[in-house]
Structure formats: structure tokens, C-alpha cells
Amino acid sequence: MAAIETVGIVGAGAWGTALANAAARAGCRAVLWARDGAQVADMASRRENIRALPGIRFDDRVSVTARLADAAAADAVLLVVPAQACREVAREIAPLAAPGTAIVSCAKGIERGTRHFITEVIAAEAPDAATAVLSGPSFASDVAAGLPTAVTLAAHEAGLAERLCDALGGPALRLYFSTDVRGVEIGGAAKNVLAIAAGIVEGRRLGASAKAALIARGFAELVRFGRAFGAKAETLTGLSGLGDLILTSSGPQSRNFALGQALGAGAAPQGKLAEGAFTARVLVEMAASSGIDMPVSAAVDAVLSGRLTVDGAIDALMARPQKAEA
Numbered sequence: 001m002a003a004i005e006t007v008g009i010v011g012a013g014a015w016g017t018a019l020a021n022a023a024a025r026a027g028c029r030a031v032l033w034a035r036d037g038a039q040v041a042d043m044a045s046r047r048e049n050i051r052a053l054p055g056i057r058f059d060d061r062v063s064v065t066a067r068l069a070d071a072a073a074a075d076a077v078l079l080v081v082p083a084q085a086c087r088e089v090a091r092e093i094a095p096l097a098a099p100g101t102a103i104v105s106c107a108k109g110i111e112r113g114t115r116h117f118i119t120e121v122i123a124a125e126a127p128d129a130a131t132a133v134l135s136g137p138s139f140a141s142d143v144a145a146g147l148p149t150a151v152t153l154a155a156h157e158a159g160l161a162e163r164l165c166d167a168l169g170g171p172a173l174r175l176y177f178s179t180d181v182r183g184v185e186i187g188g189a190a191k192n193v194l195a196i197a198a199g200i201v202e203g204r205r206l207g208a209s210a211k212a213a214l215i216a217r218g219f220a221e222l223v224r225f226g227r228a229f230g231a232k233a234e235t236l237t238g239l240s241g242l243g244d245l246i247l248t249s250s251g252p253q254s255r256n257f258a259l260g261q262a263l264g265a266g267a268a269p270q271g272k273l274a275e276g277a278f279t280a281r282v283l284v285e286m287a288a289s290s291g292i293d294m295p296v297s298a299a300v301d302a303v304l305s306g307r308l309t310v311d312g313a314i315d316a317l318m319a320r321p322q323k324a325e326a
């Protein structure tokens with residue numbers, strides 16, 4: 001199969017912009033699409049996305065467009081809009097992309113209502129495409145600044161995963177390939193919910209011991225969920241599970257952590273995209289329907305929906321019956 005030389009990036013937020021530059025630095029021609037024509041004109045004239053990623057100049061191989069067909073015509077398409085918008089955008093891409101084009105989910109979430117993983121959403125809306133997922137510990141600002149980063153790219157077809165890794169990997173962005181699509185997307189979706197919990201602990205000033213306990217117990221429930229939904233153990237302990245949980249639980253550079261921190265401190269949230277706030281409920285619903293115990297995620301959902309106060313959630317977690325560590 002031919003090498004991937006052009007990459008369409010659908011969504012010009014922080015992550016889409018960082019990935020466009022990364023693909024360009026890796027030697028690809030990167031076509032960055034945004035739906036807002038005024039933003040596209042501004043990016044084209046400045047060669048910078050001041051709205052989402054200020055201070056990072058576009059590589060010469062990046063072009064910007066407001067025509068979705070330009071991005072969809074690439075050898076591979078990175079879908080980098082919020083998880084809940086992926087269905088609508090995948091539906092628009094489908095008739096514009098050649099059959100067999102790889103559409104790579106770069107969003108971290110699960111669709112509410114349908115309870116579908118994002119690669120399932122893409123497969124349903126663009127059945128002629130080949131689906132893949134990219135996830136792992138990677139702040140857009142770090143990748144854009146060329147700081148060393150490693151992520152996982154999974155596709156059901158091993159050869160496709162390897163070709164995408166070849167195309168997108170560069171000196172500062174290392175990609176590991178995998179065929180465990182479900183494991184990679186579960187890690188990326190679940191860690192956001194747990195990062196909100198870690199932020200709540202920080203905002204409530206519960207101490208470093210509480211934060212470590214919460215991350216460890218949170219990871220235990222991520223693994224339980226992952227196993228039940230077919231993920232491989234090595235994926236969950238890899239970059240997209242444990243690795244991303246460590247990153248996003250580390251501090252307020254994570255928007256999910258920052259949301260939790262605001263909730264814990266009783267402050268107003270910043271209003272930035274925090275995917276865990278959209279995923280918490282659906283994650284807990286899916287866990288419940290499969291008999292999986294996810295007390296930390298359930299507590300986050302209860303706080304987000306106002307069913308429990310932060311203190312009430314902490315009391316409830318601490319009062320759980322004694323059990324074996326598993």
C-alpha cells in the first residue's frame with residue numbers, strides 16, 4: 001500500500017493545530033480545516049492559530065482551509081473535534097473521502113446517548129473508511145513546542161497502524177502502533193473522568209496521600225472497565241491508559257484537572273473543553289449495565305450533576321465497606 005503523504009486535520013482547536021504542525025514536521029503535507037471561515041482567513045494571514053494555540057508558527061507544509069473536501073481528500077484524516085461532535089463531522093466527511101481513507105479519532109470520549117466509542121461512531125457514519133485512534137499523554141502545547149512526546153496509534157489492521165505511525169512520527173513525536181483500538185480509546189476516555197477527581201482532591205486540599213490513593217483506585221476501575229469491554233492489559237498500563245492518567249492528574253495544565261480543581265475549591269470553572277464532564281455519565285452507565293464497580297467515576301458524575309456535594313462524595317467514598325484490593 002502507498003505511503004501516507006497528505007494528512008487532513010479536521011478541527012482547528014489546540015490539538016488539531018498541534019497535530020497539523022506535527023504531521024508537517026514529519027514530512028507530510030498537512031491540510032488543516034476549521035468550520036469558521038473568519039478563523040481560517042486569520043490563520044492563513046498570520047500563519048498561527050491565535051485562538052487555540054497562540055505563539056506557535058505553522059510549519060510551511062501546513063495549509064488551512066474552510067472547505068472540508070480539501071482535508072477529506074488527503075491520504076489520511078485526523079478527526080480532532082470534541083467527542084460529542086464527531087458523529088456530525090464524520091457524516092460530513094464520509095461522501096468527500098475516497099473509499100479506504102483512514103479516519104483517525106483523536107478525540108477522547110464516548111458518545112452520550114448511544115454509548116458508542118468514537119471509532120464506532122466513525123464506522124457507522126463513514127462505513128467505507130478505515131478507522132483508527134490516536135491517544136496518549138500529550139498536551140497540545142507540549143507537542144506544538146516540539147517537546148518529546150509518545151502516544152499510541154491503533155487500527156484493527158496492523159499495517160494501517162504502522163503506516164500512520166510512519167507518516168506522523170518525527171524526532172519529537174514517537175508513535176507506538178497497536179491493534180487494540182478499544183483499549184486505546186477506553187484509556188483516553190476514562191482518564192479524563194479520573195483527572196477531574198484528581199483535580200477535586202487538589203482543589204479541596206485533601207493532600208498528596210489522598211491524591212495518590214485516588215489515582216491508584218481510579219486506575220483500578222479504568223482497568224476493570226477496560227477488561228470488560230475487551231481491552232488488552234498492556235494497553236491499559238501503557239501510554240493511553242496509565243500514561244495519560246498520570247499526565248492529566250498531574251496539574252491544571254489539564255483542562256479536566258482544572259475543572260475538578262475549581263469544583264473542589266468552590267470556584268467557577270474556566271469554561272474550556274473538559275471531555276470528562278461529558279463522558280462521566282455515559283461511562284458510569286456503561287459500567288453499571290455491565291456490573292462493573294466504578295466508585296470514583298460515579299462520584300465525579302454525582303458531583304457534576306449536583307446529586308452530591310464534593311464533601312458528600314468524599315464521605316461516601318471513604319465510607320464504602322472494606323474490601324479486598326482488586
Ligand SMILES: NC(=O)C1=CN([C@@H]2O[C@H](COP(=O)(O)OP(=O)(O)OC[C@H]3O[C@@H](n4cnc5c(N)ncnc54)[C@H](O)[C@@H]3O)[C@@H](O)[C@H]2O)C=CC1
Pocket residue numbers: 011012013014015016034035052080081082083085088089106107108109138139140141273275
Ligand atoms: N488539547 C490537548 O492537549 C489534547 C486534546 N485531545 C482531544 O482532542 C479533542 C479536541 O480537543 P482540543 O483541540 O484541545 O479542543 P479545543 O476546544 O481547543 O478545540 C475544539 C475545536 O473543535 C471545533 N468544533 C467543535 N464542534 C465542532 C463541530 N460540530 N464541527 C466542527 N468543528 C467543531 C471548535 O471550533 C474548536 O476549534 C478532545 O476530544 C480532546 O480530549 C487529545 C489530546 C491532547
Ligand SMILES: O=C(CO)COP(=O)(O)O
Pocket residue numbers: 108136137138139140192195244247248253254255256257273274275
Ligand atoms: O488529553 C490530554 C493530554 O493527553 C489533554 O488533557 P485535557 O483535555 O484535560 O487538557
